[in-house]
Amino acid sequence: MDLQTLQHQCSGCTRCPLHKGRTHVVFGQGAAHAEVLFVGEGPGQSEDEQGLPFVGRSGQLLDKYLFAIDLDRHTNCYIANIVKCRPPQNRDPLPEESEVCMYWLREQFRILRPKIVVCLGRVAAQRLIRQDFSVTKEHGIFFDKNGTLFMGTFHPAALLRQPQHKPNAFADFAALRDKIGEVCDHTY
DSSP states (O other): OOHHHHHHHHTTOOSSGGGGGOSSOOOOEEOTTOSEEEEESOOOHHHHHHTSSSOSHHHHHHHHHHHHTTOOTTTTOEEEESSSSOOGGGOOOOHHHHHHHHHHHHHHHHHHOOSEEEEESHHHHHHHTOTTOOHHHHTTOEEEETTEEEEEEOOHHHHHHOGGGHHHHHHHHHHHHHHHHHHOSSOO
């Protein structure tokens, strides 16, 4: 199976109640050969309206960070979320919603086979790295999980609310650039 086929299957998903309030499934966006996968928690209003991940104000900030380290959502990385439908009022996804929707992310992971996964924010990091992961204390640290490197960093929306963390986030992206140079074959 390829990403396009999986996206088509996901577009009709009714596995959890979140599908009832969506405008669009926000499957993901990026290069089908990406070695670097960014994962957020779930789509917001702009993402639900456009059907693409990280396209609102926080997405514009993410794009600036990506640009700074020679990544581009269209050519050499992939961006997805844990849940593919917008939770009401942008609340955190409920554990049962995340669990049901993890099927899609696991399949994206299986197809992409990324060498590095960057968790954007607490919810993604606690789901993918460790339940008690602390972004403020452990951001920028790489964890090897079965041969794939995982790193948690600040969610772009959190950086808009708490700009004092922007230098730490930028340092995380600089460390990511260095790690890509070490472990990736064709990202740069």
